[in-house]
Amino acid sequence: MxxxxxxxxxxxxxxxxxxxxxxxxxxxxxxxxxxxxxxxxxxxxxxxxxxxxxxxxxxxxxxxxxxxxxxxxxxxxxxxxxxxxxxxxxxxxxxxxxxxxxxxxxxxxxxxxxxxxxxxxxxxxxxxxxxxxxxxxxxxxxxxxxxxxxxxxxxxxxxxxxxxxxxxxxxxxxxxxxxxxxxxxxxxxxxxxxxxxxxxxxxxxxxxxxxxxxxxxxxxxxxxxxLDAEPQxxxxxxDLDELARTFADFVDLKSPYLFGHSTGVATLADEAARLLHLDDSERATLRRAALLHDLGRVAVPTAVWERSGPLRRADWEQVRLHPYQSERILARSPALEPIAVLAAMHHERLDGSGYPRQAKGGELSTSARILAAADCYQALTQDRPHRSAHSPEGAAELMLAQVAAGKLDGRCVKAVLAAAGQQVPGRRLSRPAGLTEREIDVLRLLARGSSNADIARELVVSRRTAEHHVQHIYGKIGVSTRAAAALFAMQHGLFTQ
Structure with a gap:
């Protein structure tokens, strides 16, 4: 120490x-x-x-x-x-x-x-x-x-x-x-x-x-x-990264639509930063900002994040402020203050159309541009209440369209897409707690709130088989609730593989 x-x-x-x-x-x-x-x-x-x-x-x-x-x-x-x-x-x-x-x-x-x-x-x-x-x-x-x-x-x-x-x-x-x-x-x-x-x-x-x-x-x-009252x-x-990762999962538990979002953004941003030759200090700051960028989400009711139709004006005002809330939380700590402003930049765009500051062009550092691109790609490839997840190819097309429109930085987008391509598993991955590939599939559905009947329909198995899978999963990972199963899946990266 x-x-x-x-x-x-x-x-x-x-x-x-x-x-x-x-x-x-x-x-x-x-x-x-x-x-x-x-x-x-x-x-x-x-x-x-x-x-x-x-x-x-x-x-x-x-x-x-x-x-x-x-x-x-x-x-x-x-x-x-x-x-x-x-x-x-x-x-x-x-x-x-x-x-x-x-x-x-x-x-x-x-x-x-x-x-x-x-x-x-x-x-x-x-x-x-x-x-x-x-x-x-x-x-x-x-x-x-x-x-x-x-x-x-x-x-x-x-x-x-x-x-x-x-x-x-x-x-x-x-x-x-x-x-x-x-x-x-x-x-x-x-x-x-x-x-x-x-x-x-x-x-x-x-x-x-x-x-x-x-x-x-x-x-x-x-x-x-x-602070003075802390026992001596x-x-x-x-390990500031692990602390940030823990609070990233705390935030992403807020909705099944968000599971693994913050850690996924951090993985993409860190690899893109390496490809663009940012130094170790800049990479560490960016990685931590990516993990904690969505802290302010907790200030917005879950019903807003899960609205299936267009956001109402009052909802949109709350959503626009969540990056600012992230900054205010982080800025309270001298150790976290260096990442506070960067974390709040994840929805800014080069043409000034982003939020909450409407920052543009020269106001956005390379790290801020990488973070915006990584957040955009990760969100596009995840389900949302109003749409299904885009394929990696579809997400890439949408991001390149934003580059053409002057919203995202082309070099940073290409680095994020390259990072995403390297993440596509081409080999069999080791699984935690002895879970099988089928149990991983069941766990992902279970964590998102699917019932045994829903799991059976999705995986084309009998309801009894689905029930057996669920009980085996709970036993293997040592939890008894859906939320705890979701946290286990997030901390082992099972939503980003």
């Missing part, structure tokens, strides 16, 4: 803003909760303060895993329900009813369908997937088994009426119990939080809380205070 290696807490505090946006909460909600949790851990003299710190900061690390299902269950405005869901005591009939009255709001007669779906289907699979994926991502970040366990138990309750295991009391990790108290103190205040002790919350931790722990949050630099010795990261 060298002195130039950035602090892990600094990186994760910046990236936690993406979690806040995905939860439709104000920026810095996660770091405020983290600071309060760190103060509670000091009062309680908890042995493993580091796990408390990271488990609270990254409490919502699995929150993108289920947005697709939430839209199906609760309607296109499901994202707006997340702040209410986070503060709702599910064991209170009054609070649960208040939440239910918001389900499907604004959908007219379809609202009854969403309410019925929520009541009959329930949210058990959704909640389990959030916990499972959050735990898997924490493991990839190298935060230790304690943090992974605490995130898996994220939605457990002191009274044993939580998810996914129904754990009770001290069966729940101490970091999870502290994180819940700290989070509720920040979002609903101490008085409401105290009313929930012995039911939702650990009464001993609630008793250790007083309002002095939150009284100064609007007066101090919460960002710096949270401070951790540094030597």
């Amino acid at each position: 060298g002195p130039q290696d950035p602090r892990l807490a600094e990186l994760l505090c910046a990236l936690s803003v993406a979690l806040d946006l995905a939860m439709a909460q104000p920026p810095e909600k996660s770091i405020r909760s983290c600071l309060v949790a760190a103060r509670l851990a000091d009062r309680l003299d908890v042995a493993d303060k580091r796990t408390v710190y990271y488990a609270t900061l990254l409490r919502h690390l699995g929150c993108t895993a289920t947005t697709h299902e939430e839209v199906h269950l609760m309607g296109p405005r499901a994202a707006e329900l997340r702040p209410l869901a986070e503060r709702t005591d599910t064991n209170s009939p009054r609070e649960s009813l208040r939440y239910l009255t918001q389900v499907g709001k604004g959908t007219g007669i379809k609202r009854l369908q969403y309410v019925a779906r929520t009541l009959t289907t329930g949210e058990d699979d959704v909640l389990r997937a959030i916990c499972e994926v959050g735990s898997m991502l924490a493991e990839r970040l190298g935060l230790g088994p304690g943090t992974a366990q605490a995130l898996y138990q994220n939605l457990e309750r002191w009274d044993g009426k939580g998810k996914p295991k129904g754990l009770a009391g001290t069966e729940i990790h101490i970091a999870t119990r502290i994180a819940e108290v700290a989070t509720q103190a920040v979002i609903v205040g101490g008085d409401t939080m105290r009313q929930r002790k012995a039911g939702w919350l650990d009464p001993e931790i609630v008793a250790a809380y007083d309002d002095r722990l939150t009284a100064d949050l609007d007066k101090i630099d919460v960002w710096q205070a949270t 010795p401070w951790r540094h990261t030597q």
Whole structure:
């Protein structure tokens, strides 16, 4: 570890803003909760303060895993329900009813369908997937088994009426119990939080809380205070690429249409940069910017990304701002700031017709031009709600047409196309977890939300055969939810091969 290696807490505090946006909460909600949790851990003299710190900061690390299902269950405005869901005591009939009255709001007669779906289907699979994926991502970040366990138990309750295991009391990790108290103190205040002790919350931790722990949050630099609160010795990261890759998958889990998009863009951009003889430093900056270019997507509701028809004007305004959101998230960290502006350039075009800046010509570096071309090619070759994926040849034709129209850089487009050609597998690839080629096909369909019947029809097999494949896949890769299976496929590159 060298002195130039950035602090892990600094990186994760910046990236936690993406979690806040995905939860439709104000920026810095996660770091405020983290600071309060760190103060509670000091009062309680908890042995493993580091796990408390990271488990609270990254409490919502699995929150993108289920947005697709939430839209199906609760309607296109499901994202707006997340702040209410986070503060709702599910064991209170009054609070649960208040939440239910918001389900499907604004959908007219379809609202009854969403309410019925929520009541009959329930949210058990959704909640389990959030916990499972959050735990898997924490493991990839190298935060230790304690943090992974605490995130898996994220939605457990002191009274044993939580998810996914129904754990009770001290069966729940101490970091999870502290994180819940700290989070509720920040979002609903101490008085409401105290009313929930012995039911939702650990009464001993609630008793250790007083309002002095939150009284100064609007007066101090919460960002710096949270960094200062990280337990010593401070951790540094030597693998910025893996951290970026983890958050790339976090973003792409937002919709089955996006699976593998960010890592695919990064692979294309990195190889194109090599072909164009960019130096190692420029390649590293471009690769990381490509991995993190779509962080701002989480600020836009999944229902917008999955709209099958033309975007409405209000939708389009949100979409146009997502590169800017990516830049603002990344710019919060000194270590990530060098890639912030580049990441925000992925939808700019040479003729000034891109967004959000309408930058043109000389304002766009070679790296920005490569990133725009790589993002365009990867998007064209993936399914989208309004169209099927283009063939590699069809995508190439469309991109060359944009070159002719003065939108994309011809040299960079040719480098990206060459990089894409080298990615076409001409040999048998080794498969993770002992999966067979047929199981890979099933996994891709499963991850995108296909039912057993859908898989059977697509692969021309019996439904029973499809069911056997699904069970074997879950057993081999060690997960139990569609979202976790999707994350496994993404982190092993199975959507880009």
